[in-house]
Amino acid sequence: MRIQKLLVATVLASVVAGPSFAQTAEKYQELSEQLVAEASGAMTSEQAKEAQGLYERALVANPANIDALIGLGKAHEAQGRVGSGLKYYRKALELEPNDKNALEYQALAFLKRNLRARAESNRDKLASLCTDGCKELEAVASAIEEYSARKADASLQSEG
Numbered sequence: 001m002r003i004q005k006l007l008v009a010t011v012l013a014s015v016v017a018g019p020s021f022a023q024t025a026e027k028y029q030e031l032s033e034q035l036v037a038e039a040s041g042a043m044t045s046e047q048a049k050e051a052q053g054l055y056e057r058a059l060v061a062n063p064a065n066i067d068a069l070i071g072l073g074k075a076h077e078a079q080g081r082v083g084s085g086l087k088y089y090r091k092a093l094e095l096e097p098n099d100k101n102a103l104e105y106q107a108l109a110f111l112k113r114n115l116r117a118r119a120e121s122n123r124d125k126l127a128s129l130c131t132d133g134c135k136e137l138e139a140v141a142s143a144i145e146e147y148s149a150r151k152a153d154a155s156l157q158s159e160g
Contacts, residue, residue: 033064039071048078065093070102073109082112098129104136111147119144 039054052075058068073088089106092099107122122143126137 028061032065032068033059035061036065036067036071039068039075042072043071043078046078048075051075052079053106064095066088066096066099066102069095070105073102073105077112079107082109085109086113098125100126100129100134103129104140107140108143108152111143116144116147119147 001155006156020099022092031153035054039051039058042048050070055075058065059072062068062073069088070153073085073092075085075086075115079113086109089102089109092102093106096102103122103126106121107126110116110119110122118139123137123140126134126140130137
């Protein structure tokens with residue numbers, strides 16, 4: 001009997017607290033989105049360090065914000081830390097495996113690390129997601145072509 005009363009009290013407390021919890025969660029999600037927008041502006045102004053801080057704050061407000069994770073990856077890359085950027089793209093893809101932006105930026109970072117096969121894998125996944133084509137697929141396919149051409153030119157120059 002005592003356990004039933006405790007259970008009922010717990011359920012009632014969660015029902016009463018439910019709407020305020022939902023409102024709080026919504027406020028944090030909105031804050032996270034605002035911080036991502038500010039960070040994107042900082043990235044446009046080539047202020048990667050400032051953008052990084054804003055993206056980090058956005059993740060504190062909402063750890064599942066895919067755009068913040070991708071933005072952090074881009075901010076790290078802009079500061080010359082491609083490996084750190086790859087870490088954030090991977091985290092974004094763990095949350096949303098079919099996120100086209102994360103697949104694109106990860107593929108481009110793979111090419112910077114001379115990981116062509118992994119970039120091609122992302123291109124193939126984008127091709128399956130974008131059956132009618134999409135800008136992310138076009139960007140990755142173009143980057144792989146340019147990468148291949150640069151490698152071929154470098155190979156010819158080293159032979160000659």
